[in-house]
Amino acid sequence: MSGGSNEREGKSDKPDKQRAILDAAFSLFGSKGFYETRIAEVAELAGIAKGTVYLYFRNKEELFLAVSRRDCEQFMTQLAARLKREETPAGKLAAIAEHHLLYYYERKQHTKLFFRAPTNHPELMAFMQQFMEAYTNLVQQVLLDADAAEAQLLSQAYIGMLDRLKMDILFDPAFTEADARHRIAFAADLFLRGAESGKYKH
Amino acid sequence: MSGGSNEREGKSDKPDKQRAILDAAFSLFGSKGFYETRIAEVAELAGIAKGTVYLYFRNKEELFLAVSRRDCEQFMTQLAARLKREETPAGKLAAIAEHHLLYYYERKQHTKLFFRAPTNHPELMAFMQQFMEAYTNLVQQVLLDADAAEAQLLSQAYIGMLDRLKMDILFDPAFTEADARHRIAFAADLFLRGAESGKYKH
Amino acid sequence: MSGGSNEREGKSDKPDKQRAILDAAFSLFGSKGFYETRIAEVAELAGIAKGTVYLYFRNKEELFLAVSRRDCEQFMTQLAARLKREETPAGKLAAIAEHHLLYYYERKQHTKLFFRAPTNHPELMAFMQQFMEAYTNLVQQVLLDADAAEAQLLSQAYIGMLDRLKMDILFDPAFTEADARHRIAFAADLFLRGAESGKYKH
Amino acid sequence: MSGGSNEREGKSDKPDKQRAILDAAFSLFGSKGFYETRIAEVAELAGIAKGTVYLYFRNKEELFLAVSRRDCEQFMTQLAARLKREETPAGKLAAIAEHHLLYYYERKQHTKLFFRAPTNHPELMAFMQQFMEAYTNLVQQVLLDADAAEAQLLSQAYIGMLDRLKMDILFDPAFTEADARHRIAFAADLFLRGAESGKYKH
DNA sequence: GATGAATGAGCATTCATTCAT
DNA sequence: CATGAATGAATGCTCATTCAT
Numbered sequence: 052m053s054g055g056s057n058e059r060e061g062k063s064d065k066p067d068k069q070r071a072i073l074d075a076a077f078s079l080f081g082s083k084g085f086y087e088t089r090i091a092e093v094a095e096l097a098g099i100a101k102g103t104v105y106l107y108f109r110n111k112e113e114l115f116l117a118v119s120r121r122d123c124e125q126f127m128t129q130l131a132a133r134l135k136r137e138e139t140p141a142g143k144l145a146a147i148a149e150h151h152l153l154y155y156y157e158r159k160q161h162t163k164l165f166f167r168a169p170t171n172h173p174e175l176m177a178f179m180q181q182f183m184e185a186y187t188n189l190v191q192q193v194l195l196d197a198d199a200a201e202a203q204l205l206s207q208a209y210i211g212m213l214d215r216l217k218m219d220i221l222f223d224p225a226f227t228e229a230d231a232r233h234r235i236a237f238a239a240d241l242f243l244r245g246a247e248s249g250k251y252k253h
Numbered sequence: 254m255s256g257g258s259n260e261r262e263g264k265s266d267k268p269d270k271q272r273a274i275l276d277a278a279f280s281l282f283g284s285k286g287f288y289e290t291r292i293a294e295v296a297e298l299a300g301i302a303k304g305t306v307y308l309y310f311r312n313k314e315e316l317f318l319a320v321s322r323r324d325c326e327q328f329m330t331q332l333a334a335r336l337k338r339e340e341t342p343a344g345k346l347a348a349i350a351e352h353h354l355l356y357y358y359e360r361k362q363h364t365k366l367f368f369r370a371p372t373n374h375p376e377l378m379a380f381m382q383q384f385m386e387a388y389t390n391l392v393q394q395v396l397l398d399a400d401a402a403e404a405q406l407l408s409q410a411y412i413g414m415l416d417r418l419k420m421d422i423l424f425d426p427a428f429t430e431a432d433a434r435h436r437i438a439f440a441a442d443l444f445l446r447g448a449e450s451g452k453y454k455h
Numbered sequence: 456m457s458g459g460s461n462e463r464e465g466k467s468d469k470p471d472k473q474r475a476i477l478d479a480a481f482s483l484f485g486s487k488g489f490y491e492t493r494i495a496e497v498a499e500l501a502g503i504a505k506g507t508v509y510l511y512f513r514n515k516e517e518l519f520l521a522v523s524r525r526d527c528e529q530f531m532t533q534l535a536a537r538l539k540r541e542e543t544p545a546g547k548l549a550a551i552a553e554h555h556l557l558y559y560y561e562r563k564q565h566t567k568l569f570f571r572a573p574t575n576h577p578e579l580m581a582f583m584q585q586f587m588e589a590y591t592n593l594v595q596q597v598l599l600d601a602d603a604a605e606a607q608l609l610s611q612a613y614i615g616m617l618d619r620l621k622m623d624i625l626f627d628p629a630f631t632e633a634d635a636r637h638r639i640a641f642a643a644d645l646f647l648r649g650a651e652s653g654k655y656k657h
Numbered sequence: 658m659s660g661g662s663n664e665r666e667g668k669s670d671k672p673d674k675q676r677a678i679l680d681a682a683f684s685l686f687g688s689k690g691f692y693e694t695r696i697a698e699v700a701e702l703a704g705i706a707k708g709t710v711y712l713y714f715r716n717k718e719e720l721f722l723a724v725s726r727r728d729c730e731q732f733m734t735q736l737a738a739r740l741k742r743e744e745t746p747a748g749k750l751a752a753i754a755e756h757h758l759l760y761y762y763e764r765k766q767h768t769k770l771f772f773r774a775p776t777n778h779p780e781l782m783a784f785m786q787q788f789m790e791a792y793t794n795l796v797q798q799v800l801l802d803a804d805a806a807e808a809q810l811l812s813q814a815y816i817g818m819l820d821r822l823k824m825d826i827l828f829d830p831a832f833t834e835a836d837a838r839h840r841i842a843f844a845a846d847l848f849l850r851g852a853e854s855g856k857y858k859h
Numbered sequence: 860g861a862t863g864a865a866t867g868a869g870c871a872t873t874c875a876t877t878c879a880t
Numbered sequence: 881c882a883t884g885a886a887t888g889a890a891t892g893c894t895c896a897t898t899c900a901t
Contacts, residue, residue: 065881084372086288090875100883102877111875170286180424199453204439207421208414209448215413216406222382237406245447246411251401267864292892302866307893469885488776490692494871504887509872574690584828603857608822608843613852615821616814623813626786641810649851650815655805671860696896706862708898717896 069107071097076118081161085115085169112172119175123182126154130189140197144209145239147190151213152238155220156231186210209242271309273299278320283363287317287371314374321377325384328356332391342399346411347441349392353415354433354440358422388412411444473511475501480522485565489519489573516576523579527586530558534593544601548613549643551594555617556635556642560624590614613646675713677703682724687767691721691775718778725781729788732760736795746803750815751845753796757819758844761826762837768827792816815848 075096079088090111094101108114130150137143169175190206199205216234220226240250277298281290292313296303310316332352339345371377392408401407418436422428442452479500483492494515498505512518534554541547573579594610603609620638624630644654681702685694696717700707714720736756743749761768775781796812805811822840826832846856 068882087372089873094884101875102883102885103881105876106881170284170289183420194448199448201439201453204418204436205443205448205453207417208440208443211413211415211417211420212410213413215409215416218385218409218413234406237403238410241407241410241447242443243447243449245443245445245450246396246401246407247445248447251403251407270864291890303892304867304894305865308864313892472885486776491776493869505871506873506888507886510885515871574693587824598852603852605843605857608840609847609852609857611821611824612818612844612847615817615819615824617817619813619817619820620810622789622817638810641807642814645811645814645851646847647851647853649847649849649854650800650805650811651849652851655807655811674861695894700863707896708862708864709860711897712860 068097068099068103071099072104072107072114073118073121076114077122078161080115080118081158085111090114112169112175115169116172116175116178119178119182123185126150127182127185127189129154134189134193140193141239141243143193144242145235147193147209148213148235148238149232151210152217152220152231152235153228155217156226156228159220159226209238212238212242270299270301270305273301274306274309274316275320275323278316279324280363282317282320283360287313292316314371314377317371318374318377318380321380321384325380325387328352329384329387329391331356336391336395342395343441343445345395346392346444347437349395349411350415350437350440351434353412354419354422354437355430357419358428358430358433361422361428411440414440414444472501472503472507475503476508476511476518477522477525480518481526482565484519484522485562489515494518516573516579519573520576520579520582523582523586527582527589530554531586531589531593533558538593538597544597545643545647547597548646549639551597551613552617552639552642553636555614556621556624556639557632559621560630560632560635563624563630613642616642616646671713674703674705674709677705678710678713678720679724679727682720683728684767686721686724687764691717696720718775718781721775722778722781722784725784725788729791732756733788733791733795735760740795740799746799747845747849749799750848751841753799753815754819754841754844754848755838757816758823758826758837758841759834761823762832762834765826765832815844818844818848 072093075093076088079092079096090104091101093114094104097104104114108117130147133146133150134143137146187203187206187210190209191202194202194205216238220231240248244250274295277295278290281295281298292306293303295316296306299306306316310319332349335348335352336345339348389405389408389412392411393404396404396407418440422433442450446452476497479497480492483497483500494508495505497518498508501508508518512521534551537550537554538547541550591607591610591614594613595606598606598609620642624635644652648654678699681699682694685698685702696710697707699720700710703710710720714723736753739752739756740749743752793809793812793816796815797808800808800811822844826837846854850856
């Protein structure tokens, strides 16, 4: 008998429920931030009971951490995959810009995630730093492959640039995908050629 | 000397106390964020009673707003003053980088301020947006004076770059003023000439 | 006996707990008034935790409203039932007097209830007025059945009379049921025949 | 020199200020009740500083007591004076009704006074009881002068009747003086002749 | 006397977390 | 495993009262 679909509703609900909680938490933490999100709301949105959340996550901080982790990992995994399709450093940098902007554009609704996290939770702080480092390192590697000096600072600068250019997605409801794509091209070009390049002279 | 009724502590302590509260709140909000800061702590650090805080600020949100406002205004005022001393666009851009990095460097302890603010409070959200706009506009003006196209995006990109380059100040306790100055020069140069300029080639 | 899943404490404790809270609140609101009663006291007297009160009632005002509502409804229901046992208008009026005085006599301890309620809460004010109207209407109907003119004013006057005659129950600890019964007869007679009737002439 | 009006603004401001506080407190306690009235509001309405209230009254309860005392005394004094103008018991009873209703009618705005007082303050409770006794005694005396039996109960009943008939003044904004006068006549007649008198038969 | 800034005890309410069912 | 009723620590805010000026 293949599958065994009648043995208590599939092999196990655990992953399903865990995922439902993470999805709900992502949506709520993302749109309202850590402190304004109630565990009860997460449970309701996930379609389970409040207590059940605690079967999967030790506490609110851990849940936030798990949500962040999953999101960051996804961000990084997708980016890594995207980068494999590019060969030139310039192509890779453009791909990074594209990924950074579009990833958030697709998540318009809930992108406050990286903003409001509890400052006390050391594990969480450590994770956020790790993620930033991993992202920075990835960009840095692209630059190192192109034999750039100051690769780390360049990497930080590029990410910062992208992050600010992304900001309007949050605040401007009229922001379109075309706007996003314009900014992608802009960022990649500015980073490589600088503001003094002919492009920005009238 | 006859009279001297305002010799001892100035005519009124009101500004003094208001300032003490703002200072305390700046320090705590800045280091622990809005939600992790207790009004009682602010009062204690300010050396006054809990209730006194409410003589000067309607509630916790208003206090946070006032703190943010004072800090942002100071940032902008000092920056505007600094810019007057520069004549060339390049000089001004360098001054902006210097101001951005050193302003936060001098406030190492409490610069999480712009991070965790309550998402609810509309007045506060509006203010934060206004500040970002004002800062962006100021940089934009420098670029427009230099006849740059896409001045707004350039401005956002530059600020984003600076903001990320500033980040390590927060997390790296060993960050020195020399590090800051190095990043200042780096940012200004990268922004103008781009990563492809000879400088970053090995 | 097999099954018996609802043997121990009934199917659900919810009504029990709700009732326990209402009882505790009735006792405390009744004896100390709205403002002097602490939610913590209500919880303690009900044998539950503070927070539990809020699972059953949105806030202190709602709890007070619920207490008042239950008491008034009980008063009215019992009165209506009592009136059915009487046939003549005079019998009904006597029954009203009896009910009014004895109802409060049995609740000696906590009958300040109708006195101090928050003037703010509009819903509460509206309810109190409604109750007075319902009570007045009921008495009025008895009078209308007896073809009385000015039934509404008569009704108000009668209720007022009873209410004041009840007052000593609150303040005089030595007040006996016999005292109550004397006043009942007195009120009914006075209302019908007036002070000039031979009864009150020496 | 008569008067001496330039010696520091009259002989003394004390009575003036005391009266201003009492007036303000009467108005506020009367319209909002004890608990909803803030000392700061009283001071503001009286045109003085908060602290000054405490130069004249030990605390909030004492102020409430003083306000009640002044009002009750005025009520009793005026009533006593009014009664002197009447000779017959019937005339006196009518005068009592008139005084009770019109006194409150003239104070439409603030007649919640006797309602919400703090239950704890023993002195205040004692005073309220004393006032009720004094009022009852006065009415009782009128009845005793007419050789009535059960004068005390009659007195309580009459007062209760008047008090309820007065109630609509509070709740019905359209209540006119004519309404008041109608009720006055009604109350006096009902009390003397009873509901069974021909008057209330259709 | 008069002021009003300062105080701090006091309380309603919230919500993460637990645990008996 | 799942539930959700119950818990109670934690905190923002109010306001009567005091007292230095």
